[in-house]
Amino acid sequence: MSMNSTEVSVVVAYHSGYGHTARQAAAVAEGAVGVPGVKADALPVDAPDDALWASLAAADAIVFGSPTYMGGPSAAFRAFAETSAHVMQDGMRWRDKIAAGFTCSGSMNGDKLNTLMDLAVFAAQHGMIWVGLGRLAGWNHSYSSIEDLNRLGGWLGAMAQANADQPPELVPPETDLRTARDLGRRVAEVALRHRLGARAAAA
DSSP: OOSSSSSEEEEEEEOOSSSHHHHHHHHHHHHHHTSTTEEEEEEEOSSOOHHHHHHHHHOSEEEEEEEEETTEEOHHHHHHHHHTHHHHHTTOTTTTOEEEEEEEESSSSTTHHHHHHHHHHHHHHTTOEEOOOOOOOOSOSTTOOTTSTTTTOOSSSEEEEOOTTSOTTTOSOHHHHHHHHHHHHHHHHHHHHHHHHHHHHHO
């Protein structure tokens, strides 16, 4: 993490097979940039190059995102994760960066929790500091609504559901995108506090 820049940098590192998780990634970035003093970029990890690794190295926070396929992260995201081993082996260069995660699947459950757990373990192996959604579950009372934030009841990260027969222009629904923005805002706020704490410790 760089303490020389005046802005906190949040990078949303994601894979999206059909465009649905890309919409979720964009929403996370939107939530982050809504916090004053924060810049955010949503960057696909399908073909990691020097520019991607440089952006991740400079980031104060990295939010990982993958669709849930067959109960876990996509093969493309797993390939990126495995390629990142050089970052860990070269002095754990992501150590103490803020981390978070999100995922999307076609079914309401789809074993999305397993994907978020995989992302959290991946971040832990890099020595990162995981930030959960920090939001009570919605849509779990008789008076609740599908429009509630965190309608799918996830705590480890942001979850979204997208009908398999609908394009990303229509799904995930806005309620899930608002939940993703909420995660982005939370990560940005935590990263700002983390930056201030690091500066105070160094003074």
